[in-house]
Amino acid sequence: AQSVTQLGSHVSVSEGALVLLRCNYSSSVPPYLFWYVQYPNQGLQLLLKYTTGATLVKGINGFEAEFKKSETSFHLTKPSAHMSDAAEYFCAVSDTGGTSYGKLTFGQGTILTVHP
């Protein structure tokens, strides 16, 4: 069984500060890992994903995440926060094979607030 834990349901940063959103996962097989962003009253938009290959992945809007197998982590970072980054962020994991059919297991979400 897979699970995802996002550390911190709320994170607050100042504009221009580093954004760090933490995600740890458990999976019995090599995972695919995802970060999605949800703006108020909207659906989820894919920020970035890790499947295979390079462990540092870059996404949209200046975000990046690093897959660390030894730490079972996939933390999301952005060097300098913008006001427009305020949203809820979800980390998700899926099995890479078998009969999983790409089913996603999501973390609880982290609400990012950006102060002027």
Added chain:
Amino acid sequence: DAGITQSPRHKVTETGTPVTLRCHQTENHRYMYWYRQDPGHGLRLIHYSYGVKDTDKGEVSDGYSVSRSKTEDFLLTLESATSSQTSVYFCAISDNADTQYFGPGTRLTVL
């Protein structure tokens, strides 16, 4: 939203009534999924489909059924709605079971 629409976008209904939510895609993707989103729980998988007439249960399938009679449509039915099914429902699609793309959501309130 990758050619995904959900209808209705908002619905208020009463306990015990049947409700059907529709997800329609124009991408010809094989895989379709229904999730519900509740505060503190993230999104949880209700049912999914891996082809026409091929469906299976997710982690929170009790009280829900689905049907997929053609590639573009995936229906979620609450046979007898309960207040615990008040939620925001999201449909997602995927071409290769790799990356999922989400619809705009349906906000359902069961009184």
